[in-house]
Amino acid sequence: MTAAALSRFCGRDWGITLVESDAIGTVGVGEATIPMIRNFNAALGIDEAEFIAATNGTYKLGIEFVGWGAPDSRYLHAFGLVGRGLGLLPFQHYWLRARAEGFGGPIGDYVLNAIACREERFAHVERQPGSALPPLPFAYHFDAGLYAAFLRRYAEARGVLREEGRVDNVETRAEGGDITSVRIDGGRVIEGDLFIDCSGFRGLLIEDTIQTGWADWSHWLPCDRAIAVPCEPSEPWLPYTRSTAREAGWQWRIPLQNRIGNGHVFSSAHMSEDAAQEALLANLDGKPTAEPRLLRFTTGMRKQAWNRNVVAIGLSSGFLEPLESTSIHLIQTGINRLLDYLPVSGFGPRDRDNFNRRTAYEMERIRDFVILHYHANGREGQPFWDMLRTMAVPDTLAEKIEMFRAGGKIVRDQDELFDVPGWVQVMLGQGIEPRGWHPLADELPRDQLEQFLATVKSAYERDVARMPSHQDYVRRLADQARRKLETA
Numbered sequence: 001m002t003a004a005a006l007s008r009f010c011g012r013d014w015g016i017t018l019v020e021s022d023a024i025g026t027v028g029v030g031e032a033t034i035p036m037i038r039n040f041n042a043a044l045g046i047d048e049a050e051f052i053a054a055t056n057g058t059y060k061l062g063i064e065f066v067g068w069g070a071p072d073s074r075y076l077h078a079f080g081l082v083g084r085g086l087g088l089l090p091f092q093h094y095w096l097r098a099r100a101e102g103f104g105g106p107i108g109d110y111v112l113n114a115i116a117c118r119e120e121r122f123a124h125v126e127r128q129p130g131s132a133l134p135p136l137p138f139a140y141h142f143d144a145g146l147y148a149a150f151l152r153r154y155a156e157a158r159g160v161l162r163e164e165g166r167v168d169n170v171e172t173r174a175e176g177g178d179i180t181s182v183r184i185d186g187g188r189v190i191e192g193d194l195f196i197d198c199s200g201f202r203g204l205l206i207e208d209t210i211q212t213g214w215a216d217w218s219h220w221l222p223c224d225r226a227i228a229v230p231c232e233p234s235e236p237w238l239p240y241t242r243s244t245a246r247e248a249g250w251q252w253r254i255p256l257q258n259r260i261g262n263g264h265v266f267s268s269a270h271m272s273e274d275a276a277q278e279a280l281l282a283n284l285d286g287k288p289t290a291e292p293r294l295l296r297f298t299t300g301m302r303k304q305a306w307n308r309n310v311v312a313i314g315l316s317s318g319f320l321e322p323l324e325s326t327s328i329h330l331i332q333t334g335i336n337r338l339l340d341y342l343p344v345s346g347f348g349p350r351d352r353d354n355f356n357r358r359t360a361y362e363m364e365r366i367r368d369f370v371i372l373h374y375h376a377n378g379r380e381g382q383p384f385w386d387m388l389r390t391m392a393v394p395d396t397l398a399e400k401i402e403m404f405r406a407g408g409k410i411v412r413d414q415d416e417l418f419d420v421p422g423w424v425q426v427m428l429g430q431g432i433e434p435r436g437w438h439p440l441a442d443e444l445p446r447d448q449l450e451q452f453l454a455t456v457k458s459a460y461e462r463d464v465a466r467m468p469s470h471q472d473y474v475r476r477l478a479d480q481a482r483r484k485l486e487t488a
Contacts, residue, residue, distance in 0.1 A: 001040070001151055001313075001332065001335060002196050002334075003016060003018045003151070004151040004160075005040070005044065005335045006155075006160075006339075007154070007158035007159060007160045008043065010339075010342065011159050015161075016155075016159070016161070017190055017192070018152075018160050018161070019162075019163045019184060020162070020163075021164060021165055023166065024166065026145065031141055031142055031254045031256070031261045032063075032241045032252070032254045032322065032325040033142075033325055034079070034139050034325050035137045035138060036332060037140060037328060037332065038138075038139070040335075044154065049478070049484075051140075051147075051150065052474065052481065053477075053479075054146060054147075055140075055142035055143050055146040055147045056142065056257040057256065058141045058142075058237050058255055058256055058470070058474050059139075059239050060138060060139040060141050060239060060240060060241060061078060061114075061116055061136070061138055061240050062077055062078030062079050062113050062114065062117055062241075063077045063324065063325065064076050064240050064241070064242045064243070065426075067246075067379070068245045068377055068378075068430060069378045069430050069431040070378035070379065070431070071378075073378065075108065076113075076429075077324075077422060077426050078111045078113035078114040078240075078425065079113050079139065080111065080136065081111070081134045082110060082111050082420075082425060083095060083110040083111070083453075083456050084134070089440055089441055092107075092408050092428075093408055093440075093441040094437075094441050094452065094453070096408050096436075097437050097441045097449065098453055101446065104453050105457065109457050110456050110460070111425070111460075112133070112134055112460045112463065113137065113138075115461060115464045116239065116467065117238075119465075120238060120239060120469055120471070121464055121467035121468065121470055122138070122239050122469075122470040122473050123136070125467075133459060133460070141255060141256055141261075143256060143258075163190060165184035165185045166185050167199075167204060168184065169182070169183040170182050170183075170204075170205065171183070172210070176308065177210060177308055179195050179210070179308070179310060182195070182205075193309065194309055194311065194343075195310045196311050196312075196338070197312045197313065197317075198313050198314050198316060199316050200315045201297060201316070203312060203316040204316075205316075206302055206307060206316050206317070207316075210310060212302050212303055212312075213303040214298070214300055214303065215300050215302075215303055216300045217299045217301070220394070221321065221367070222267045222269065222270075222384075222387075222388075223249050223267050223299070223321055224297060224299070225276065225295065226263050226297070226321070227263060227264045227266075227277050227280050227292050228263040228293050228295065229284070229288050229291070229292040230259045230261055230288070230289045230290055231259065231262055231284040231285060231287060231288050232286030232287050233255070233257070233258060233260055233286065234255075234286055236469065237256075238470070239470040241254055241325060243323060245377070245385075246264065247270075247271060247382060248266045248271035248384040249266030249267060249271070250265055250266075251263065252322065253285070257478065260284075260286065262284055263322075265321050265322075265323075267384055270383060270384040271384075273294060277292050298319070299319055299320060299321060300318060300319065301319075301359075301360065301363045302316070305317040305360075306356055307352075311334075311338055311355075313334040314327075314334065317330070318330070318363050320366055320367060321370065323373060324369060324370060324418075329417070330362070334359065337358055341354065341355050361416075362417060364396070365413070365416035365417060366417055366418070368394055368400070369417075371393055371397055372400075372426055375389060376401070376427070377389055378430075378431050396413075404432060405435060407436045407437060408437045408438065409438070410423045410424060410427075
């Protein structure tokens with residue numbers, strides 16, 4: 001992703017060399033995304049149909065959480081708006097009043113994406129000017145390995161020089177400690193001014209070489225293992241990711257055209273690796289198509305994502321488990337910041353400090369959102385979940401929870417990733433019930449409130465009913481793109 005973006009925007013002015021080795025395995029489980037990935041692909045000029053065909057992709061409208069509030073509960077964190085605002089207030093205040101007065105359905109009845117998920121439908125929706133209906137925001141599920149290969153071809157076609165091999169030595173400048181070159185097996189030496197560390201958890205440059213340090217968040221997010229395995233596909237291809245709570249963690253399900261990606265994230269302090277693998281294999285939709293792979297990790301972030309002349313992108317900069325599909329997004333925003341701060345000459349401390357401050361802010365706010373799922377659980381009697389429900393959480397999260405519990409308010413700070421509808425859906429889905437709502441919601445007469453909710457619900461249902469099935473839509477789009485490529 002980094003090489004492709006730099007080749008698109010900096011290819012004429014910078015010499016870009018990509019060092020990687022096919023002999024080194026990749027994590028390759030980040031197959032679910034959030035809607036901002038569309039901005040990345042669009043900026044690179046990638047044709048969506050070609051991308052869907054090349055990566056065996058499907059569309060994603062949200063995430064279904066099963067068993068997180070209580071063992072038999074389920075809810076959707078769907079992309080897009082919750083209901084429609086009325087006057088000065090967001091929708092949840094009117095909904096909270098309606099529920100207290102005995103009418104109004106589940107919150108998902110008033111979320112366009114949630115209805116589309118329930119009906120397993122999808123379409124690219126073009127709204128007419130003045131339409132009262134919201135957009136249908138979407139992201140993708142795709143094969144991360146195929147996406148990487150797709151972007152490699154893109155980058156090389158735009159002048160990126162790819163060097164195959166493992167880095168076996170790193171040279172640094174005696175004064176200041178900046179990296180001057182890397183040597184790859186075979187003796188080839190590659191010099192550079194700026195080095196981008198995309199070496200994963202190891203942090204070959206950012207940590208092994210210049211020892212930046214790690215902020216450990218495992219006391220809030222104790223899961224430290226994941227077992228991943230693909231299985232045979234099943235129909236229909238659902239337009240959402242599923243996250244199912246298990247005894248000491250959770251299981252993901254990501255539907256692609258040719259397979260389902262599955263994984264079990266768990267705490268090794270509460271479950272053995274053998275038991276975790278057994279639980280995963282017992283809960284697949286079809287026969288496994290590869291051997292399960294074990295991943296070990298520690299949740300947290302590098303103390304500086306940009307240190308000296310090294311910028312860490314992706315897992316080398318930090319790791320938040322993929323509960324809300326943010327791993328690929330964090331790669332994307334790291335690239336965006338890198339482009340923002342590309343130096344005119346030299347690398348100044350102010351640029352680095354701003355880069356690191358913005359990176360930390362984003363990671364910490366996403367961290368809080370992920371912790372919310374664990375902390376506000378209703379799985380009583382299970383040691384892992386009991387511990388998380390009673391733990392102290394970051395002050396920033398505690399304040400958000402209390403504001404919502406007191407009066408249904410969510411305040412979005414600056415440019416944090418998750419917006420008000422996301423927080424509302426997860427708070428309610430996890431069983432956090434506000435004690436009240438904004439007093440202005442009481443100004444609407446009851447009959448008008450009933451009509452308002454009914455109108456929103458029926459308009460969204462009619463909109464979804466006009467869409468084709470998600471599977472038919474994807475299959476038709478991908479088949480057209482493949483035929484086009486075959487005849488090109």
